[in-house]
Amino acid sequence: MREALAAALPFVAWARVWSPLAPAAWRDEAWQALALPGRFSDCESEFLATFVVGLPTPPIPLLLHATLGRDGGAVREDWMRVIAHLGLRFGERTLPPDHLGAACEAIAFAIEREEPVLIREIVKRYLDPWCVAASERLAASQRDDVVARLPGLFAEELRAI
Numbered sequence: 001m002r003e004a005l006a007a008a009l010p011f012v013a014w015a016r017v018w019s020p021l022a023p024a025a026w027r028d029e030a031w032q033a034l035a036l037p038g039r040f041s042d043c044e045s046e047f048l049a050t051f052v053v054g055l056p057t058p059p060i061p062l063l064l065h066a067t068l069g070r071d072g073g074a075v076r077e078d079w080m081r082v083i084a085h086l087g088l089r090f091g092e093r094t095l096p097p098d099h100l101g102a103a104c105e106a107i108a109f110a111i112e113r114e115e116p117v118l119i120r121e122i123v124k125r126y127l128d129p130w131c132v133a134a135s136e137r138l139a140a141s142q143r144d145d146v147v148a149r150l151p152g153l154f155a156e157e158l159r160a161i
């Protein structure tokens with residue numbers, strides 16, 4: 001059980017990194033816990049401009065359906081089933097069910113509960129494809145900063161599960 005909890009903790013940190021609801025101090029703590037380069041506060045504006053803010057959407061949305069070009073209703077329904085299966089309950093301020101931050105919380109809980117089939121399917125259907133799409137878009141922009149490396153670093157964490 002301790003091993004499962006230890007394996008889940010990085011995804012709790014990733015949930016804080018990806019969540020626009022997390023206070024900046026929590027993101028900085030998570031950034032350090034994940035041993036990401038530098039500090040979150042040093043690249044916050046680039047992070048927000050890449051993943052959170054944009055018209056009509058950010059360049060790489062943290063909503064899985066948007067980045068993957070899938071029907072939002074169907075993807076959210078998939079995630080609501082995952083959340084219900086895991087028995088997760090969120091507070092009054094919540095992210096959409098198919099938000100990458102919420103997905104990281106769900107995967108952390110699935111790891112803790114030792115649900116290998118669910119973990120494998122979540123990673124295969126949603127998280128790996130999001131990492132690939134995000135990495136391709138960032139490679140096309142020819143950026144070489146910490147924020148541009150985040151999808152690859154996140155993918156490495158997924159491979160370690």
